[in-house]
Amino acid sequence: MPPPPPPALPQPPDDRTGREASHAPHGLRGWHGLRGWRPWRPWPGSGGLSTTAAGAELAVVIAFVLMRAGTLLEILPAAPHGMSRATDPALDAALMAVALAQSLAMCAVAVRRRQYPAGGWARADVAVAMGVLLCEPWYLRPEDWVGTWTAWGGALSVNAVFGAAIGFPARRQTVVATAAIAAAYALPSVVLSDAHASTAASNLIGYLVFAVAARSSATFIRRLGRDADEARRQAAVSAAEAERDRHRLLLHDQITIMRLLSEPGLEPGLVEVLRRQAAAGAARVRHFLEQPDGGGPDGPDGPDEGxxxxxxxxxxxxxxxxxxxxxxxxxxxxxxxxxxxxxxxxxxxxxxxxxxxxxxxxxxxxxxxxxxxxxxxxxxxxxxxxxxxxxxxxxxxxxxxxxxxxxxxxxxxxxxxxxxxxxxxxxxxxxxxxxxx
CATH class of the missing domain: 3.30.565.10 (Histidine kinase-like ATPase, C-terminal domain)
Structure with missing residues (x-):
């Protein structure tokens, strides 16, 4: 006789929801509203982005970190070929090391604070980008200044403009930083390289586009977060006022009855009327206190008859x-x-x-x-x-x-x-x- 089959193991719970794994078709899993869906988390252990000012700032940080990481991942594979063509490979490597270290440190600070590190960090980012651009004539050939990954400073400087647009609190600071980076790009690429002057001049428009797009988008996202926080605050205040009015609605008439009952010399007929009303009011208050949610609007006598x-x-x-x-x-x-x-x-x-x-x-x-x-x-x-x-x-x-x-x-x-x-x-x-x- 063949051995009995092993007992079926229980279905492991889905690590996303704590329930059994979804049996939805593979192509449908993860859609909002289906079992097993969860909000995207920017890194392990974090919650989904909340619609608050802090959540909005975190979204801005994520955009900056991803953009900078993507740029670095494009620069580094091209580095060996670029250094083989560089007129001063040592200077090229040193500048790349400085830019890499500064970028990683800035991203780490932003992630730790969950906020773009404005102030000194933002100014340092702009200064590094400008320094790389201004040094290009000393470590690159003129034909490599525009349109190649050998001139990696251009991509880094676009990132710096993005950071200045989302990081500086004043619009004037963003304008000054963008103009300074554009000038550092234009000096070797437009003034010193006649062959690529027209292409470089067209690329300058990209700085303006990135600055305007990043600034307006970040401002809008942050305003949404602030508005959401204010809406929650107002809702909390309104809820507190509604709860206070709910208690006052329950007690107002009962207090009137108790005050009248405490007065001396009341007519016996009035005392009996007030006692009956006080008993009915006490039943409503008791119902309110005994219900987990304070009782519904119908009170202890059940719903209205229509x-x-x-x-x-x-x-x-x-x-x-x-x-x-x-x-x-x-x-x-x-x-x-x-x-x-x-x-x-x-x-x-x-x-x-x-x-x-x-x-x-x-x-x-x-x-x-x-x-x-x-x-x-x-x-x-x-x-x-x-x-x-x-x-x-x-x-x-x-x-x-x-x-x-x-x-x-x-x-x-x-x-x-x-x-x-x-x-x-x-x-x-x-x-x-x-x-x-």
């Missing part, structure tokens, strides 16, 4: 305010629908308005009116009291009217208007668009 009729929503909002002298005029709104998205915010906004009336107005009468005027395409709810009122020019709206009423309703497409004057009471008018049925 669209409601305007008159019913208004009466529901006033159920906990039997202590107030409220007259309802809502019969004309009995069949007026309110969209699901606006039903709960409208009910809570009306409750906040009534909390304000109870706490501040000392009103003898409160009239709540709801209607849908024919032909206007909207419904209206008004809460009018004959209480103290306030000076709107001198006293800004409090959190309840400003956020729990105006802002919360605006988010669901309901307009709000508040009118008040000292001694003349307050009117809160809410208006929403009618839905077609």
């Amino acid at each position: 669209p409601g009729m305007l008159a019913a929503l208004v009466r529901q909002a006033g159920e906990g305010f039997t202590d107030l002298p409220i007259d309802y005029a809502v019969d004309l709104a009995a069949d007026v629908p309110v969209p699901r998205a606006a039903a709960r915010p409208l009910r809570e906004a009306l409750a906040t308005v009534l909390h304000n009336v109870r706490a501040h107005a000392a009103a003898g009468q409160v009239v709540v009116h709801a209607d849908a005027p024919p032909g206007l395409g909207h419904w209206e709810v008004s809460v009018r009291d004959d209480g103290r009122g306030f000076d709107q020019a001198r006293r800004p709206l409090g959190f309840g009217l400003r956020v729990q009423v105006s802002r919360a309703l605006a988010e669901v497409g309901v307009e709000s208007e508040i009118r008040s004057a000292p001694g003349a009471g307050t009117v809160v008018l809410l208006r929403g668009r009618l839905e077609e049925r």
Whole structure:
């Protein structure tokens, strides 16, 4: 009997994702959105380039290092042939050694700092490139000054222009560095070599093109990184403000209830009403604290039942305010629908308005009116009291009217208007668009 087959070994996890290796066809692996894809990493152990100012600077550094490395990899294989034609091979070798050492050191500093090393390093890069170009008449034949890798200083100087364009903080510094390198190239190649003057003059345009392209691209990439950082900062501030408002929305009306309960001499009927409202508020706060995410917008009683009729929503909002002298005029709104998205915010906004009336107005009468005027395409709810009122020019709206009423309703497409004057009471008018049925 043949031996049983060995047990199948488990599929090794994909080192890119920690999951099993992708079984996508070979030609499709690595495409964004497919299993096994990962962001490109500039060197082992590094994360993908982030959309931050630091990530943008790292992208600029990578571009510089790759360009300089590519140039050096083209120069070095041509070095033996160039030195065999050089009039002074020792000077050629010495200059190449200096350029190589300076380039490697500069790239190492840039990679370590994750930032282009401006200042002394950038000036040294320009100086080395200029020195190589100006020394060409002493170690090269005139016929090799233009158009050959024997004159390797031209390629190095283009790299130096690229570095000056992305590295110097001031545009003027880039212009001066580019002009100086172009002049160092032009002196032997144009002035001293009539045979190659026209070709060398055309090559000078390349310095300008590289300077403008590199400067504008690096500036744009860096600005994107800064803008992304600022957007994240603003988002964090907005999130913190939203979370603070969320807590205030939860506690504002409850604080009003607790303050009233702490006052002596309350009528027994009002005490009972406030206790019921305090119990309901405590349940909402407990639900908020017990949920991992602070609880959803529906609270402990579950989601809203859907669209409601305007008159019913208004009466529901006033159920906990039997202590107030409220007259309802809502019969004309009995069949007026309110969209699901606006039903709960409208009910809570009306409750906040009534909390304000109870706490501040000392009103003898409160009239709540709801209607849908024919032909206007909207419904209206008004809460009018004959209480103290306030000076709107001198006293800004409090959190309840400003956020729990105006802002919360605006988010669901309901307009709000508040009118008040000292001694003349307050009117809160809410208006929403009618839905077609």
